[in-house]
Structure formats: C-alpha cells, structure tokens
Amino acid sequence: MKSNKEKDSFFIEERKSLSPSITGNSLPLEIATRIDLYPENKRRPVNKTIVKNEYFQLTYNMKENSLNISSRGDLVYSAIPYDTARNYIQRAAIQYLLHPEAAHQYIESHKINLETYLKLSIFQVTNKRVDENSAKVTQAYEAIFKDPLFEIQILGRLLQHDETGALSANLAGKFLFSENVKTGISGYISEYLKFVVQLTQALPLMTDGKNIRLLDSVMQNSAISANHLTFESDITSALSLLPQEVKQTIENSIIIGSQTIPTNNKLLLRSEFGKELSEVRQNYVAHSVDPRELEQYFENVLPIKNPNLVNVVSDVHATDEKLPFTNKNFNIIVGTSEDSPIVDEEIKGLYVIGNHELSDVLPKSQSKENEEWKKWTPFFKNKWFQGLMRNPDDSWYQLPIGDHIYYECVKDEIEKRFPKMNVLNNNSFVHNGIRYIGLTIPVVLVRRKKAQQKFILEALNQLLNKDHDSPTVIVSHAPLFNELSMLSPDSTAYKKDYVCSELKIEKLFEEYNIIGAIHGHHHIPASFGRYKMVHFAGKELFVVCSIYSKINTGFELMNLLKSEN
Incomplete structure (x- = not known):
C-alpha cells in the first residue's frame, strides 16, 4: 500500500505524463492519453478508468462523454440504511473547502431548525422529550462546530432539507455527534476530500461535489467557477480547520499551525463490516414521515428574494x-x-x-x-x-x-x-x-x-x-x-x-x-x-x-x- 506521500507523488507524476498525442478519435486530450494506462479498460467498452486510488476512481463514460467520481466498492458511505444524502454531503464538502466561513454561517442561519432536529434526535435515543433550551440540545448544537467532518455532514443535511423538505428517519445518526461516529460517514468524507483535491491538482478538472468536468468544456467565468474546486482554488483556510492527518495528506506543502483536532474518521469498509451492514439493512424499519407532514415544525430561514436578471x-x-x-x-x-x-x-x-x-x-x-x-x-x-x-x-x-x-x-x-x-x-x-x-x-x-x-x-x-x-x-x-x-x-x-x-x-x-x-x-x-x-x-x-x-x-x-x- 502506498504511503500518503507516495500517493501525492503519484498524482503529481500523472499530471506530468499527459502526452500531446491523442489516442482516441474525438476524446479530449486529457482523457485519451490516460485510457491506456489501465489494462482493465481493454475489456470495458463504456466506463473507462482515468484515475484511481485505493478507495475512489474517476471514470469516463464513452457513450455520454461524461466524467464521474465513484467509490470503488470497499469504502462504505454510510451505515445508515437508505441514506440518500451522499450527493448533498459531497457538495457540502466542496463548499466547505472553498468557503468554510460561509458554510459555518449557513449552518448558523438554520439554528432554529437544527434545534428541532436535535430535540427529535435526543428523543429517538433516550425516549425522553426535551425543549430547545435544554442543556442537551445546546451541547449537541455546539458539538457540530467542534469537528469539521461532522460540520460538513450537517451542511449537507441542511442542503437536503432546504431542497427536498424535512428529514425524519435515523435523525440521531445524522444530527447527534455521539451517534454519528458509528456511521462511518466522516471516514468517507476524509477519503473523498483527499481524492478530489489531489485529482484537481493532477488534471485540469473542476467539480462542485456532484458534477465533474474538464475545465475546457465549460464556460470560464467567476460566477460558475466560484463554487467549483479546481487546481487554482485557494483552500488554505479550510485545510487549517480539518483534522491534522487529513490536511497533511491533502497537501503536504501547506504549513499549518500546531493546533490538532481529534479525528473521528475511522473508515467503514465492506470487507470488514459487510455482514453486520447487511444484517442492519435486512432488519431496518424506516419510520420515515412524508416531508409535507413535517413542514409545520420547521421554518424557511432562506431569503425568498431572487436577484437573477x-x-x-x-x-x-x-x-x-x-x-x-x-x-x-x-x-x-x-x-x-x-x-x-x-x-x-x-x-x-x-x-x-x-x-x-x-x-x-x-x-x-x-x-x-x-x-x-x-x-x-x-x-x-x-x-x-x-x-x-x-x-x-x-x-x-x-x-x-x-x-x-x-x-x-x-x-x-x-x-x-x-x-x-x-x-x-x-x-x-x-x-x-x-x-x-x-x-x-x-x-x-x-x-x-x-x-x-x-x-x-x-x-x-x-x-x-x-x-x-x-x-x-x-x-x-x-x-x-x-x-x-x-x-x-x-x-x-x-x-x-x-x-x-x-x-x-x-x-x-x-x-x-x-x-x-x-x-x-x-x-x-x-x-x-x-x-x-x-x-x-x-x-x-x-x-x-x-x-x-x-x-x-x-x-x-x-x-x-x-x-x-
């Protein structure tokens, strides 16, 4: 297994290896020169491997001419059955890298709704009702900002809330830090961040956490690139907030202060916990509620005025x-x-x-x-x-x-x-x-x-x-x-x-x-x-x-x- 330093070097060397010759008919240069690097591409007519590491891979769909980042299978995104927030949390991870202070403010603007989620989460765990002024709710709210990987998750959950409506199932695992550490999501985020940062440093790519594109294939203007990670993105502020081992792996060249944040990013691997995860899913009862029924308990804290021309x-x-x-x-x-x-x-x-x-x-x-x-x-x-x-x-x-x-x-x-x-x-x-x-x-x-x-x-x-x-x-x-x-x-x-x-x-x-x-x-x-x-x-x-x-x-x-x- 390669060390973190060796993995960083691997990405850097791959960027240097881009050849000016095109090995495909109409494929972009940056894609065509990479397909022959992976022998498995010979038997894959559609999804070609472009870059991969231990847990993630970048593939190119030959039919749709599209790029996609996906887990290679062993790394489990979440132990919560039917957790539908992965795209939102990946998007939140990118926004946290680019705009950590804005991410923090977005979460704070949802405090009233977060308190509702935390009350429900505490009830699901203890079977005891508390109000928003409870010390337990205050402690749970403050815990959100003590772990950046958990803060990213909360940001993603709120993005999902604002887009699809109120959440109801497995709230404790989603909103209580004490329960969330059992889900493995922090470990997924840490590996995802490592991959996308190294990937965008190695190749001319941009991603917002869901879509990934070659820089040459989209419009180049600040209104779009401001929310996309590229090799030009300044992520120094966010790196200084991440756990020490995560930030050092992402970019060893940036010197960070000596403050150390404890990590809770243990990886949840299917090879180790596959049987347990399968049993949890088989015995799972959702207890979810239609978001429209829950709307009365939450407030819209976002502005309704829109300045678009x-x-x-x-x-x-x-x-x-x-x-x-x-x-x-x-x-x-x-x-x-x-x-x-x-x-x-x-x-x-x-x-x-x-x-x-x-x-x-x-x-x-x-x-x-x-x-x-x-x-x-x-x-x-x-x-x-x-x-x-x-x-x-x-x-x-x-x-x-x-x-x-x-x-x-x-x-x-x-x-x-x-x-x-x-x-x-x-x-x-x-x-x-x-x-x-x-x-x-x-x-x-x-x-x-x-x-x-x-x-x-x-x-x-x-x-x-x-x-x-x-x-x-x-x-x-x-x-x-x-x-x-x-x-x-x-x-x-x-x-x-x-x-x-x-x-x-x-x-x-x-x-x-x-x-x-x-x-x-x-x-x-x-x-x-x-x-x-x-x-x-x-x-x-x-x-x-x-x-x-x-x-x-x-x-x-x-x-x-x-x-x-």
Missing part, C-alpha cells in the same frame, strides 16, 4: 395562492407553478404551460351548471378531459398533442392571473435580443412520440420563420426528447425510447441559431446540477432544468446566454 424556475407547485419567491427582473416560468389558484400581478417574463395548470385552471365549483363552467363545456365529451376532472394524475398521458384548442383556453386563464407575463402556447417572444420559443409539451408522450415530434417540427418551422440568425432558446415543460433532457438514464422516469427520431428536427437545429433548451417536469434535485452542455445536431447546446426549492428560487440564465453569444 433572467430567472428560470419550474415546478413550484405552490399551494397557498402565491408564488414563494420574488424576482423583479425577467422570469421564465417553465410550467406547473400552481397547485392552487395563484395571482401575481407584478411578476414579469414568460410562462409555458405545464401539466398541473391543465386541471388547476378549472372551476372549483362541483356543479357543472355553474356559469364558470360554460367555456369548458365543449370538452366534456373528451375522455382525457373527464380524466382531468376526476383524477388528473391518471390521465396525463391521454392529453392531446400540443396544438389543441384546450391549451389556448388554459392560456387565457393563466394570463388573467399573471397579467405581466407572456404566456407562450406555441408562440415566441423576444427579450434583450434572445428569441424564446415556448412549446406546449405538458408531459412526455412516449407512445405517441411520432405524432409529438411531428407537432414539434411543424411548430418550430413556423416559429423560426426563416430567421436563421437570431439566438433562440426553446422552452417547454416536459423535455423535447432525451437528447435535450437533464433526466438521468438511471432515473425510473427515464424512457429510453423517447429519443429524437425525426431527422428534420435535427436539421432545423443545424440550420438555425438555436443555442439551448429549457424544461422542467422531472423534479431533478439541485444536487444533480441545473444545466449541462450537450452535443446535438453537430453543435454544443445548453440544457437547463430549474425546479423550485427553498434553496433554489431560480437559475440565472444570463451566464449561459453570454457564453453562447
């Missing part, structure tokens, strides 16, 4: 008759903003129709004789409309293709509620030199893909209007097709047949200055990223999916627009 948001699902964020600039609402009638007379921008609006705009009166139902009576005979009235969730896939008169009626109702928004039902709008084409695609219609793509082709032909030069962004609630979707193929919602099979659509993308696409619908967690760059129709396009959450009141599109122009 071009603010993209989707899937707000507001239930209290108002939008839960404010933005006085230009907003792009990508459908499904409401699960109750919302009225906002001030918000400006554009709006495309999502699936939930199709039923939420209908009158709340049960009596079909009511005057409010008059405009909807022409649709009563349609099976899909009957389904919308009775049980919308079971009828989405019966919806008409997006050139139906029903959508125009829905548009009229949305315009009444958002008088300053431009509701795009298969039409376009120009803002600051960018043409936005809003297509009505409420859901993914896999079985009627051919008809749907015929509609997309006809609508784009009409709306592009032979203007080949104007930079154009296509906006739709559900993605146009898989090639322009943020949804991962690993998701249960992913439909592999939902690909672009109409070659004329691809030809349009080639001929016109289409620079990107925006969608929502799939509720993709923020930790997966809000955008990606894809290759389609012979060029690079951005794809944005901005789902609303307390931590995400919108995505700033301006950075991508500037880059593309």
Whole structure:
C-alpha cells in the first residue's frame, strides 16, 4: 500500500505524463492519453478508468462523454440504511473547502431548525422529550462546530432539507455527534476530500461535489467557477480547520499551525463490516414521515428574494395562492407553478404551460351548471378531459398533442392571473435580443412520440420563420426528447425510447441559431446540477432544468446566454 506521500507523488507524476498525442478519435486530450494506462479498460467498452486510488476512481463514460467520481466498492458511505444524502454531503464538502466561513454561517442561519432536529434526535435515543433550551440540545448544537467532518455532514443535511423538505428517519445518526461516529460517514468524507483535491491538482478538472468536468468544456467565468474546486482554488483556510492527518495528506506543502483536532474518521469498509451492514439493512424499519407532514415544525430561514436578471424556475407547485419567491427582473416560468389558484400581478417574463395548470385552471365549483363552467363545456365529451376532472394524475398521458384548442383556453386563464407575463402556447417572444420559443409539451408522450415530434417540427418551422440568425432558446415543460433532457438514464422516469427520431428536427437545429433548451417536469434535485452542455445536431447546446426549492428560487440564465453569444 502506498504511503500518503507516495500517493501525492503519484498524482503529481500523472499530471506530468499527459502526452500531446491523442489516442482516441474525438476524446479530449486529457482523457485519451490516460485510457491506456489501465489494462482493465481493454475489456470495458463504456466506463473507462482515468484515475484511481485505493478507495475512489474517476471514470469516463464513452457513450455520454461524461466524467464521474465513484467509490470503488470497499469504502462504505454510510451505515445508515437508505441514506440518500451522499450527493448533498459531497457538495457540502466542496463548499466547505472553498468557503468554510460561509458554510459555518449557513449552518448558523438554520439554528432554529437544527434545534428541532436535535430535540427529535435526543428523543429517538433516550425516549425522553426535551425543549430547545435544554442543556442537551445546546451541547449537541455546539458539538457540530467542534469537528469539521461532522460540520460538513450537517451542511449537507441542511442542503437536503432546504431542497427536498424535512428529514425524519435515523435523525440521531445524522444530527447527534455521539451517534454519528458509528456511521462511518466522516471516514468517507476524509477519503473523498483527499481524492478530489489531489485529482484537481493532477488534471485540469473542476467539480462542485456532484458534477465533474474538464475545465475546457465549460464556460470560464467567476460566477460558475466560484463554487467549483479546481487546481487554482485557494483552500488554505479550510485545510487549517480539518483534522491534522487529513490536511497533511491533502497537501503536504501547506504549513499549518500546531493546533490538532481529534479525528473521528475511522473508515467503514465492506470487507470488514459487510455482514453486520447487511444484517442492519435486512432488519431496518424506516419510520420515515412524508416531508409535507413535517413542514409545520420547521421554518424557511432562506431569503425568498431572487436577484437573477433572467430567472428560470419550474415546478413550484405552490399551494397557498402565491408564488414563494420574488424576482423583479425577467422570469421564465417553465410550467406547473400552481397547485392552487395563484395571482401575481407584478411578476414579469414568460410562462409555458405545464401539466398541473391543465386541471388547476378549472372551476372549483362541483356543479357543472355553474356559469364558470360554460367555456369548458365543449370538452366534456373528451375522455382525457373527464380524466382531468376526476383524477388528473391518471390521465396525463391521454392529453392531446400540443396544438389543441384546450391549451389556448388554459392560456387565457393563466394570463388573467399573471397579467405581466407572456404566456407562450406555441408562440415566441423576444427579450434583450434572445428569441424564446415556448412549446406546449405538458408531459412526455412516449407512445405517441411520432405524432409529438411531428407537432414539434411543424411548430418550430413556423416559429423560426426563416430567421436563421437570431439566438433562440426553446422552452417547454416536459423535455423535447432525451437528447435535450437533464433526466438521468438511471432515473425510473427515464424512457429510453423517447429519443429524437425525426431527422428534420435535427436539421432545423443545424440550420438555425438555436443555442439551448429549457424544461422542467422531472423534479431533478439541485444536487444533480441545473444545466449541462450537450452535443446535438453537430453543435454544443445548453440544457437547463430549474425546479423550485427553498434553496433554489431560480437559475440565472444570463451566464449561459453570454457564453453562447
């Protein structure tokens, strides 16, 4: 086994070994020169090893042209069964390296919610209830800031809380230091930090804890790189806070003060504890509660005001008759903003129709004789409309293709509620030199893909209007097709047949200055990223999916627009 010093040297030497020759057809230079270094790549047609150490590896997916950091199998992330916070905790680890003081402040701003979690955690361990003024709660809260690896975990849990809602299962292992030391998560974090820092020092890479990319493959501006770890990142402040053995392994060249923080980063290895972990999982009872049921016990401590110049948001699902964020600039609402009638007379921008609006705009009166139902009576005979009235969730896939008169009626109702928004039902709008084409695609219609793509082709032909030069962004609630979707193929919602099979659509993308696409619908967690760059129709396009959450009141599109122009 190599010593820590030898491991550091290993990364440094690998960086020097990058050859100027390309060993692959269209692979980036930094990737192509590394594939032959690992013999196992000869029998791996898709995921090629680029760099690895004892516990982690960097792989390159040949089909998706993407990089991924993953555990090599023996290192266990968490002894807590079905712990879903790994991406959040990895993201928190990167942010702690880059902005330790901001991470500390973020945790402190959530004190009131942390006290609630700590009270529940203590109850789960002792079966005794305490209040927020209890000495036990105070001690548990103070313990968060005494161990950086535990503080990183708390930051990750809070990111998850703000994005997905209140947590309920195994709170003691997540929030009490005395219980957390048994989970092995600190050991995972320490090894993860070592790997990503050495990796970004060895190769021109950037990572935010979830996504990892070559520096040359993304826009180079401070708004994006500020939250990404690269070889240029100044992590001196964070290193001085980490346990002595962790910081020395990460970067021996930095001289740290003599203060020593005790370490609780014992590794949890499957080779040593596999049987015990398997038994715990087999006997596990979650006792989890739907986050919506727990919301009443927690407060939103994050600001709702959003300064983005071009603010993209989707899937707000507001239930209290108002939008839960404010933005006085230009907003792009990508459908499904409401699960109750919302009225906002001030918000400006554009709006495309999502699936939930199709039923939420209908009158709340049960009596079909009511005057409010008059405009909807022409649709009563349609099976899909009957389904919308009775049980919308079971009828989405019966919806008409997006050139139906029903959508125009829905548009009229949305315009009444958002008088300053431009509701795009298969039409376009120009803002600051960018043409936005809003297509009505409420859901993914896999079985009627051919008809749907015929509609997309006809609508784009009409709306592009032979203007080949104007930079154009296509906006739709559900993605146009898989090639322009943020949804991962690993998701249960992913439909592999939902690909672009109409070659004329691809030809349009080639001929016109289409620079990107925006969608929502799939509720993709923020930790997966809000955008990606894809290759389609012979060029690079951005794809944005901005789902609303307390931590995400919108995505700033301006950075991508500037880059593309």
